[in-house]
Amino acid sequence: MIERIYQAKIEKSLAHFPxxxxxxxxxxxxxxxxxxxxKSSSRQFVYIDCExxxxxxxxxxxxxxxxxxxxxxxxxxxVQMKPELFPILRSMIDIKREPGRYIVxxxxxxxxxxxxxxxxxxxxxxxQLSPFNILEISNKIGLxxxxxxxxxxxxxxxxxxxxxxxxxxxxxxxxxxxDLPFLGLGLxxxxxxxxxxxxxxxxxxLLNKSNLSKSLEISYPTISRYxxxxxxxxxxxxxxxxxxxxxxxxxxxxxxYIRDSGILHYQLSIQNFDELQGHFMLGxxxxxxxxxxxKQVLGTGNEMFFYRTHEGTEIDLVITRNNKPLFxxxxxxxxxxxxxxxxxxxxxxxxxxxxxxxIPSTEQFYLRKDIIVCSLETFLDQYIRTV
Numbered sequence: 001m002i003e004r005i006y007q008a009k010i011e012k013s014l015a016h017f018p019x020x021x022x023x024x025x026x027x028x029x030x031x032x033x034x035x036x037x038x039k040s041s042s043r044q045f046v047y048i049d050c051e052x053x054x055x056x057x058x059x060x061x062x063x064x065x066x067x068x069x070x071x072x073x074x075x076x077x078x079v080q081m082k083p084e085l086f087p088i089l090r091s092m093i094d095i096k097r098e099p100g101r102y103i104v105x106x107x108x109x110x111x112x113x114x115x116x117x118x119x120x121x122x123x124x125x126x127x128q129l130s131p132f133n134i135l136e137i138s139n140k141i142g143l144x145x146x147x148x149x150x151x152x153x154x155x156x157x158x159x160x161x162x163x164x165x166x167x168x169x170x171x172x173x174x175x176x177x178x179d180l181p182f183l184g185l186g187l188x189x190x191x192x193x194x195x196x197x198x199x200x201x202x203x204x205x206l207l208n209k210s211n212l213s214k215s216l217e218i219s220y221p222t223i224s225r226y227x228x229x230x231x232x233x234x235x236x237x238x239x240x241x242x243x244x245x246x247x248x249x250x251x252x253x254x255x256x257y258i259r260d261s262g263i264l265h266y267q268l269s270i271q272n273f274d275e276l277q278g279h280f281m282l283g284x285x286x287x288x289x290x291x292x293x294x295k296q297v298l299g300t301g302n303e304m305f306f307y308r309t310h311e312g313t314e315i316d317l318v319i320t321r322n323n324k325p326l327f328x329x330x331x332x333x334x335x336x337x338x339x340x341x342x343x344x345x346x347x348x349x350x351x352x353x354x355x356x357x358x359i360p361s362t363e364q365f366y367l368r369k370d371i372i373v374c375s376l377e378t379f380l381d382q383y384i385r386t387v
Contacts, residue, residue, distance in 0.1 A: 002136055002153075004033055005297070006129055011037065013125040014073075014100040018093045021079075021120075024129035025234040025260075026107040026179065027171065029153050033129065034075055034103055043100065044072040050081040059085070066092050079104040079113065080183065086119035093123050109232040112183050128234075130296040131260055132156055135380055143360065143376065147289045148273045150262020161272060168266040172196070175235070185229050191216065195226065199236060199258060200267035204284025206253045207238070227256070235259060237288075237295065242305035242318045242325070248349065251308040257288040259295075264288065286333040287316060290358055290376055294319075294329075297384050302326070307346050315346035319387075326387065328355040329379075335359065339367050347371075356383070 010033070013020045022030050038045045046069050048055045058065050062085060066074065070092070079085065089102055106113050110126055131151025134143060141156065149156045149164065152171070158164040176192045185192065195216060202208070209223045216223070230236045238254040258264040264285060270276050276285065294317070295304060302321050307328075308314040317329035328347055330337070337357045347355055347370065357373045364374040374382075 001032075001036060002132065002140065004029065004129070005133060005136055006127060007033060007037070010127050013127060014103070016099050017123065017125040018097060018099060019089065019102045019104060019120055019124040020100075021104045021106065021110065021124050021126040022129055023106045023109055023113075023126060023234075025131070025152075026174065027152055027154060028129055028131045030105045030129050031077055032153075034077075034105065038075070041073075045075055046072045047075045048077065050076065050078040056082075062088050063092075070096060073100050073103060075103045075105070077105045078107060080106045080108045083113055086113075090119045090123065093120075097123075107179060107233075108183055109234070112229075112232045130234075130292075133296045133380075134293050134377060135297065138377055144273055147261055147286070148265060148270075148276055150260040150265070151292075152260060152262060155262050164262075165266060168263065172263070172266075175233075180229075180233060183229075183233065185226065185233075187226070191218075195230075196235075197267055199230070199256060200264055202256055203258050203264055203281065204255060204287050206251065207256050208253070235263075237291065239291065239304065239306050239317075242307045242320070242350075248313075249310040251310065255306055257291060259288075259292050261285060261289040261292070283333055286360075287331045290331045291317060293376055293380065294384060297380050299385075299387060302387060307350060309349075313342050313345045313349065315343055315350070318350060318352075319384075321387065325350040325352045326354075327383070328352040330355075330357045332357055332359050335361050337367070337373055339371055343371075354383075 010020060010022065022034065024030055048058065050056065059082065066088065076085065093101060132153060133151065134146055137146060146156065154167050155164050158167065176189045180192055187195065198212060198215060209220055212223050213220045227238060231238055235258065237257045237259055239257060240254050241251050243250045265276060268281060270279055276282060291304070298304065302319060305318045305320065306316060307318050315328045316331045318325050319327040319329065328350055330343055337359055353370060355371045356379055357367065357371065358376055358379055359373060362375045364372065364378055366372055
């Protein structure tokens with residue numbers, strides 16, 4: 001069992017909220033984490049999987065089932081398959097309001113799980129679980145393997161490339177043929193597959209909705225809705241540009257990233273790490289990988305943006321707190337980084353006192369008094385986990 005950095009946060013929420021919702025992409029480890037909590041806890045649990053026919057039969061009369069287990073913590077897995085349970089959970093909580101009564105697991109955001117926010121407002125604490133972060137596995141698996149394979153446990157821990165590719169085939173097929181249509185993405189499975197492959201080709205680029213619209217023969221507003229949907233399903237990140245209180249002409253389009261680097265590499269047909277090293281998407285793959293690792297660890301109240309002007313000034317990542325720039329971050333796949341003119345101007349614009357260049361090397365050193373070169377792990381452990 002690999003220790004998850006989210007476990008302590010989930011245990012704390014269980015001690016204070018009647019319901020804890022753990023959301024995240026399918027097969028990222030939600031069920032494994034909760035079953036570990038069940039084994040280590042002194043309380044009694046009952047586990048229900050909304051995708052298992054026998055468990056669904058138990059929920060044929062959900063009120064009776066929950067009343068019979070009123071003194072236990074009821075775990076409901078894949079709850080997005082039974083959204084009608086949320087109003088019932090609310091009524092059961094109001095009968096006996098105490099912390100740790102229910103844990104619900106879902107492969108979609110609260111906004112995609114209908115009725116959850118309204119029915120359980122003030123009663124539920126949501127936690128998002130991601131695939132493995134580098135801080136969780138660095139003593140077992142190297143950074144290059146993590147970057148190439150991605151963070152999903154079954155893909156990351158699989159040494160056989162052929163078996164791993166088969167896992168990705170089945171993972172994507174499940175999302176394309178069942179999960180996304182069930183959640184309301186109104187595209188045919190073939191169109192969803194094409195949409196996902198196209199997003200891989202524009203990974204790390206400024207979003208051009210017109211090109212996507214023409215290629216897929218879908219209206220411009222529909223493209224926007226589908227991108228938001230894919231983001232709410234934890235599959236992509238739309239990184240927005242930072243522009244508050246700056247007078248320069250700034251780029252307004254977001255950047256698009258497929259969140260899991262393993263899925264990206266599979267979609268690009270990159271067969272091994274050596275192929276990745278020679279691929280034209282190497283730089284943006286590294287950039288997306290770093291951004292996802294930071295996103296997973298970044299604390300509440302902090303946000304991420306990129307910065308780019310029409311004159312060409314840019315910096316890969318701006319981390320803000322209360323909408324004020326905290327760190328400027330450049331992401332470079334090199335062992336000998338330098339401070340570019342563009343980065344200097346961006347730092348002057350943003351007025352960030354601490355700035356970083358993240359590289360694959362483990363060495364840490366200063367290029368300027370306000371620019372630190374370091375590894376991903378150093379940046380996450382020493383700078384991000386403390387803000």
